[in-house]
Amino acid sequence: MASSTRYRYSQKTKDIGEAKNFSWEYPVPDNEFWNSLDFFIGRNFLKCFSEDEIQRMPLDSTLSKMGKLELLLQLLEEKLSAENAAAAPQTLHDVNYDVWDQLLLGKCTMQWQLGLYADAEKTIRTLLDHRNDKTNLSYGHSLSALLDIQGKYAEAEETEIPVQLWLDERLGKDSPQALGARRTIAHAIWKQGAARQAEAKELFAEVMNLISGMSGGQYAVYQEEQREITEKMLADLEKCGAPTQPVT
Numbered sequence: 001m002a003s004s005t006r007y008r009y010s011q012k013t014k015d016i017g018e019a020k021n022f023s024w025e026y027p028v029p030d031n032e033f034w035n036s037l038d039f040f041i042g043r044n045f046l047k048c049f050s051e052d053e054i055q056r057m058p059l060d061s062t063l064s065k066m067g068k069l070e071l072l073l074q075l076l077e078e079k080l081s082a083e084n085a086a087a088a089p090q091t092l093h094d095v096n097y098d099v100w101d102q103l104l105l106g107k108c109t110m111q112w113q114l115g116l117y118a119d120a121e122k123t124i125r126t127l128l129d130h131r132n133d134k135t136n137l138s139y140g141h142s143l144s145a146l147l148d149i150q151g152k153y154a155e156a157e158e159t160e161i162p163v164q165l166w167l168d169e170r171l172g173k174d175s176p177q178a179l180g181a182r183r184t185i186a187h188a189i190w191k192q193g194a195a196r197q198a199e200a201k202e203l204f205a206e207v208m209n210l211i212s213g214m215s216g217g218q219y220a221v222y223q224e225e226q227r228e229i230t231e232k233m234l235a236d237l238e239k240c241g242a243p244t245q246p247v248t
Contacts, residue, residue, distance in 0.1 A: 005029055006029070006031075007027035007029060008027075008028055008030045008035075009026070009039065010024070010025060010222075011221060013030060016221045024177075025043075026047060028042035028046060031061070033059045033061040033068065036065055037065065037068060037069075041110075044106045045072050045075075045106050045109070045110075047102050048076060048079060048102050057075060058071070059071070069113050070110075076106045076107050076110060077107065080103045080107065083096070083099055104123055104127050105127065108124050108127070111123060112146065117150050118150075120146055121147070124139055124143050124146060137166040137167075138177075141181055141184075143159055144157075144159040144160035144163060144184050144185075145180075147159060147188075148184055148187055153188040156184060157185055157189055172218075172219075174211070176219060176222045176225075179210060179226050179230070182207045182210075183229070183233055185203060186204050186207065187237065190237050200237075204234050207230050208230060211223060211227050214226070
């Protein structure tokens with residue numbers, strides 16, 4: 001990448017220091033095309049392509065947000081088709097699992113953001129069912145959020161619980177991912193009816209307590225964002241809203 005290019009990470013242009021080294025961070029160009037899209041959209045797309053491929057892309061900054069997402073999905077599907085053809089007669093999954101995995105994640109991200117929830121659920125289930133490392137539950141986290149947004153609350157709760165325990169052990173209870181898992185569970189519990197709202201509130205309180213303890217820790221840079229996300233979700237629920245959640 002050209003040294004003159006400016007980049008942003010998950011906290012926009014804020015200096016996040018050593019947090020840049022976390023696996024979920026990625027340098028997304030700070031320009032007119034990418035700045036109208038959420039960070040994770042750029043990250044999940046750009047990881048699929050080389051610098052030369054990106055430089056040749058028709059990334060038109062005048063497109064609407066939906067137009068950009070449609071273009072990104074088209075580019076991902078074109079590359080996936082080309083990679084599948086190059087791998088034949090074997091499957092891309094068998095020839096280059098990492099490329100297959102990243103391309104399908106990018107595809108799922110665009111489907112989700114375009115509101116193609118059933119398609120996104122099918123894609124994420126493919127990733128989950130055919131993952132090389134069966135102990136890795138990260139795609140279960142995305143599946144749970146997709147189930148939740150489609151109103152499949154009981155299934156979302158059931159799917160997310162083992163993911164939350166796995167994230168607690170792998171990254172820590174105060175990691176952004178583990179906090180997100182607890183929010184998904186709390187949201188799904190709340191939406192199952194008034195009888196469970198007290199249970200959901202207790203889980204939201206646990207999340208806020210964990211966020212308060214992030215100060216000075218390895219995830220401190222995410223503290224403000226996590227507090228804002230949690231407070232907004234709870235406020236939306238109390239107003240009978242149902243906020244969407246991104247692929248992480």
